[in-house]
Amino acid sequence: MTEATTTLTRAAIDGVAVEMTDKEFELAAFLFRNLGRLLSRGHLLEAVWGRNPDLATRTVDTHISRVRSKLNLRPENGFRLTPTYNFGYRLEKIDPSESSALGEAAMSPA
Numbered sequence: 730m731t732e733a734t735t736t737l738t739r740a741a742i743d744g745v746a747v748e749m750t751d752k753e754f755e756l757a758a759f760l761f762r763n764l765g766r767l768l769s770r771g772h773l774l775e776a777v778w779g780r781n782p783d784l785a786t787r788t789v790d791t792h793i794s795r796v797r798s799k800l801n802l803r804p805e806n807g808f809r810l811t812p813t814y815n816f817g818y819r820l821e822k823i824d825p826s827e828s829s830a831l832g833e834a835a836m837s838p839a
Contacts, residue, residue, distance in 0.1 A: 739754070740754060740757060740799075740800065742800060742801065747799050747800060748799075749796075749799055752777065752778070752792060753792055753795055753796050753799065755777045756773065756777050756789075756792050756793070756796055757796045757800060759773070759776055759777055760796070760810070760818070760820040761820065763820070764820055764821070764822055765819065765820070765821055765822070766819065767813060767816070767817060767818075767819045768817045768818055768819065769782070769816055769817040770782075770789045770790075770816070770817045770818075771783065771817075772817065773789050773817065773818070774786070774788070774789055777792075789817075789818075793810065793812075793818055796810070797810045802820065804823055804825065804827075805825050806825065807822060807823060807824070807825050808820060808821065808822055808823065809821045809823050
C-alpha cells in the first residue's frame, strides 16, 4: 500500500474505495490521527462509541479486526496494527522493506 486516504465518508487504498461501516471508519480515522500512540480499549470505546470505558465488551476487538482486514494494515503494506495484551492497540507506520527483511531473517536456518 503506498497511500491511505480518508475523507468524511469513505476510505480508499491507493485510490480504490473500501466499504466500511460508520464505526469502522471512525475507528480507522481515530487510529490514523493517533498514529504511533498506544490507545487503551477504554479510550477507544469513549472516543469512537461515546461509551463508558469500564464496560466489558469485545466491540473494540471485533472492529479492530475488521479495520485491519479491510484496510490491509500489514507490515508488508507499511502499517502495523498491534495489540498490547490486556490494554489496547497501536497503529504504526513502518518501512515495508524492514518487515520483509525481518521475515527473511526469521525463515533462514540458524
